[in-house]
Amino acid sequence: MNIGKDQEISSQTPPAVLQRTRERLDAFDIAKAVALLAVVVGHCSFMGLPPVLARASYSFSMPLFFVVSGYFTPAGRLHRAGVLRSVKKLLIPYAITAVLVIVGMAARTALFQDGSVLEAIRYWTVAALYGSGAAPDSMPADIGAIGAIWFLWALFWARIVLSAISELEYPGVYAVALFFVGVVSKEQIWLPLSIQPALCAVLFLWFGQYIRRSALLEPRRLSVVLFVLMFGIWLYCIKFAGGLYIVECTFTQGPLDVIGGFCASLCILKMAQLAEKYFPYGAKLCAASGRMSLPLFCMHLVVLNVTRWDVFIDFMGGATPKAALGAFIVNIVGAAVLTGLLYLMPKRISGAFFEARKQSVSVS
Template sequence: MASRIRYFDIAKGIAMICVVLGHSVLMVVPMSGAARLVYIFCFSFHMPLFFILSGYFMHADRPFAWRKESRELLLTYALTAAAVVVLHAVLALALHHDTAHVTGTWLLAALYGSGANTGNELIAMSRSIGAIWFLLALFWAHLLVHIAYRLPATPLWIIGFFALGYLSSRYAWLPFSVQAGLTASLFVYLGCLGKRFDVIGLFRRWPVLWLPSLAVWGLAIWKYSSFGLATNVYGQTPLLSIVGSVCGSLCIIGASQLVDRWIPYLNTALAFIGRYTLAIFCAHLLENDVLPWVTIMSKIQPIIGYQAEPFLIFAVKSVLIAVMALVLYRIPAINAVYFPSLRRKQAVVKG
């Protein structure tokens, strides 16, 4: 088994923290100036980084691994979405709400597979499944990159996939995050190119390249208007948003190399988070979808104020996610889905 490169895990750990932090900030209205800066920073790179790193480690030249991709992405999505539906049904029953309506609403959201409501869905939607749209989109992106890799003029196909996803989503938002997968294929493919042409090594040999990358990322943050891969929103300057997110991802990887080398304990903690992002991602989705955060926030905002509220919510979410991830780790059979390394260890033992 190939050894892991720790600074890549650190980069994923930073991105995972930014996912939870960004969602915590989004929950609070009004948004303070400091919270908005945090929000823009997080959303300027976190999801592109996941797609880019996924592309970096995929083998587009090999046949598409249907079984592995379906198990690690589609099965994980199905189990997590089913848990959301069941937990909402149980809560509705306990609180004497309309259980059939609540269950049906969340079941529809799970089946549609959208990260957020766009208003362009093919059917009326009152809920969206949330963060695990990423699993569906990553499945499509991996499949599309594998297809494009076997066709002439591969970059043109990738650009075509992106354009199809981006333009079609202006008119209708399809189920299963297909269009998000179409646009995400660009970031996955860029990750493949980064590995093929050893971009990390190039930056190591020419450190001056970090300066323009940081400048472009800073410009994208300064000019930020909106950026959400879940619904193909790229703001008023889509090209700057895309290039800025790629430069931001590179800068986070560079920062992760520094953390890995110079900051003990923090490097271990971030690498641990990065190694288990799948379980953490799904645990975050469960607490984010199921817990009555609106009610909770209405109780704490008068006490601590809206400026501090998003950061308190982030702290609470972090504890809950850690506990839920530990529970997932302790459930036989289920743990092998959310912690793929366990399945590989079990396979080695059996072998």
């Protein structure tokens, strides 16, 4: 998502690495575009998507978003200004998107269903306030899941936690410990505002910081053999694992899912660099989509929640790969159209998603 790149890279980053990082920001935007497409693919799994594509999507989509955000999260204590910046970049878009979902579900109920509009508003308002992307067994039974924008709450908390442990001697060890706390505690209680997914996400944010600190994306920093090995591990996870659901702290193959998420994220970032070098025109187009990933992601959630997928499945003749392809197209086109409409909304709203609109607000 278009978050994090405007933050300062740590002062510990060597100047030469810092300069090269600024020169290849497009690679990270390309990676975000790939992650966004994978998220949409994964959300079509209930439509008859081939299982291998679902496993491929879930093996890296959300880990990659967190790794990229971690790469651009400064090490060290997060000051008040940093917290406020995260509120503006993450929680305000969350609130706006939640309102759009509530309005959309109320309209859907009034126009196409026989239920109570007030009950629909109540249900989705409570879901938005609880801020969970899933509804595990330990979650209160009368509360629903708001959906994909759980990521914004999780990233908000994960950044705060990462800033706290980054000042300790072995932050990676603490990130692993917090990961296990998130996984184990979900069996007893499911906390609001995606706190436990945030604890799991800290590990992936820390890995993003580690990539930057160790300059793993620098030319010839890692051998071709090692990248081939990581790619092989990722393919193995797609074939035999692919059960990585940060949204509900579920990792069906345990450490293998996490290692696969690490390998996939690093491989995709490296392949994005190669695409930028050898396919510059296509890479620029893909990077432009990546820079729009925040509004596209949020509007995808609106489309995903409000659309009558039961009617769509009947229209397509059942849940089949053809229906999954159709659902993918509906999600992409719908998110793009809503993103365009979002851009045209008053600047106080659109500025939360689009940097250009935000700048025009400040100028005026």
